[in-house]
Amino acid sequence: MKRTTLSLIAGATALAAVTGFAALTAPEGTAAPEAAKATTRLPVERVGLACPAPSTSEVAETVYTSYTPAGTEAGKAPEAGKDGAGQPTALLRPAAGATADGGAGDGKKPAAAKAPATVTVPGKPVTAEADGAAVPALTGSATGALAPGWTVQQTTVVPAGGSRGLLGLTCGAPDTDFWFPAASTAQARHDYVHLTNPDDTAAVADIELYGPEGLLKSQFTEGIPVPAHSTVPVLLSTLTADAPQRDVTVHVTTRSGRIGAAVGVADDKLGSDWLSAAADPSGSAVLPGIPADAASVRLVVFAPGEDDADLKVELSTANGAIVPAGADALHVKSGMTTSIDLPDLTRGSAASLFLSPEDPKRPVPVVAALQVVRGKGDKSEIAFIPAAGAISARATVADNRAKASTLVLTAPEADAQVKVTASAGSGVGAPVTKTVTVKARTTTPLADLAPQGLKGAYALTVEPVSGGKVYGARTLTVPQDGVPMFTVQTLADDRGTVEVPSAHQDLGVLD
Structure with a gap:
């Protein structure tokens, strides 16, 4: 999953500019050259990420680390102020809240929340801290020279309580299809799938649960709305009337739009952590x-x-x-x-x-x-x-x-x-x-x-x-x-x- 996204608009604009310039400057009577078969690898110009709300614990301590690697093998990323690239940015913003049962909240972004971990130059990480249960989910994007390889790590320590543990997550790129083996609906487990929409348009998601006997009987799992720039956490055990299952596989897809998805796991005896999406289905x-x-x-x-x-x-x-x-x-x-x-x-x-x-x-x-x-x-x-x-x-x-x-x-x-x-x-x-x-x-x-x-x-x-x-x-x-x-x-x-x-x-x- 976790795919970095090239801005199609930026790509189309760039190609239009190239062909338009060629048409306006072509000498009269000059025949068009043969089509070039080669392709060129260029740095991406824009990527997006989504980070779910880190914890519901009042004693949670969260650190965000934002980083863009220095340089790319394929060439130099666009410089600020040149070729329309503008000033590079890599910025995270609070997402609108949602209720723990999956219902959308009031859609308002927390007024006191500040954008953490803003990268300014490639090659040097930036960190920010946020404590408590009110820390919101984050969405963000990086552009220009800060886009290729932009990575954000969300690390939370919960020293006590039912969700005690060290929770780490590489914030994911938005996508349309996610697989989560090793989730659970067992009584000792409290697994939430967090659906976070970083885009300007709403998304609609479906969730399927598969146990040892196959597809579980589910309810409220189709057509889940995820408003723009918002997050929706859904408790897995509330989605099925079947008996609790120690191991289930969660399949999240979207009917429209893109989302970031991750499963937050809390075990009454074993602590807690994030379960990230597995690699796409493969023979090995x-x-x-x-x-x-x-x-x-x-x-x-x-x-x-x-x-x-x-x-x-x-x-x-x-x-x-x-x-x-x-x-x-x-x-x-x-x-x-x-x-x-x-x-x-x-x-x-x-x-x-x-x-x-x-x-x-x-x-x-x-x-x-x-x-x-x-x-x-x-x-x-x-x-x-x-x-x-x-x-x-x-x-x-x-x-x-x-x-x-x-x-x-x-x-x-x-x-x-x-x-x-x-x-x-x-x-x-x-x-x-x-x-x-x-x-x-x-x-x-x-x-x-x-x-x-x-x-x-x-x-x-x-x-x-x-x-x-x-x-x-x-x-x-x-x-x-x-x-x-x-x-x-x-x-x-x-x-x-x-x-x-x-x-x-x-x-x-x-x-």
Whole structure:
């Protein structure tokens, strides 16, 4: 999901300007050149993001970290004041509120809320703090030189209460289709799907819930209105009259418009965190970044098509890929959510999970996610790892902290070389770059890469250099009163550039 959006209006305007200029300046009698077949990669000029309301706890402490990587491989982003680009901006604004049962609020933006974490230059993160239960959802956009790769991390600490935990979320780009395996309607769980509309027009969304026996009987799940620049949280357990289910897969689509979507999870015993959307359905899946000290891991898989899926399950460690004991294969029935516990999985080594079709000639698309628990008893903490997409050009994760962040990279097919950059600090700190080789079918943790002289937070950017596909995740650990609070964010390609077809003069269209 999490797709960066190129402004179609800006693109159309630019192309119109190019062709119009060519027509006005063409020498008389000059024949039009042959159509150019090549395309050019250019930096995107506008992107949008949506951040859900961080917490309903009065003791919640939220930090926003906003960051745009310096430079792009495809060329220089538009400069301020040139070619109509205007002054670059990267700004978040409060969204209108909504009631917890999904009904729209009064549509008014909180008057006291201020736009946090406003980036002014690429290459340096900016942070802002917001405390309490009244912090609103945010929508925002970045333009010009601040658009390519713009990333916002929302990190919340709730030290006590029913939603105790460390909640981390990379604010998502608006889209029309989201899959959330590993959600729940169990009595001990309080899962809300947050629908946030960053656009100027209203959106209409549908929600489907799938349990171990298939589609749950749902109510009030079709045609949910999400007004412009607003957010609507919906409690999953209120959407069905069926018996509570430990594991469900949530499918969110829009009939009109675009939204950002994320599931906020609170477990009475295990803490809380955000569940981000999994990668699009595919015949294989990579779930990177299982912490080395995971106390329990639960895999949840769903096959959305008409065919059952038979999958190989492999655990990737620093020494290679192995078959987890008692979990070498998994049969997933069509339209049904399948789950399996993977006890004593990592054995002290950061790892990733590979899912692949038992018959490579007959892949069946699936979506997947992991529920991971660290600690024991009342000192437990929960986090989620959805299936990730490969990093094709560049990916960034913000809000990294000294001695608290671990970057995990994995290459399921072939050796890969990547460049990893730790940005300048939000306070002070000089950027550091390191080239890392990830051996085929292994997982490599990096816990020692941070800016020199760091004060504040920093961002980590991963750029493939050569070799096979690379997947990654970042674990942020912030212990509180003996609870090993943590959160895991998978890395998604930032789609900071887009292919633009080469334009040529063709006056024949005027005939």
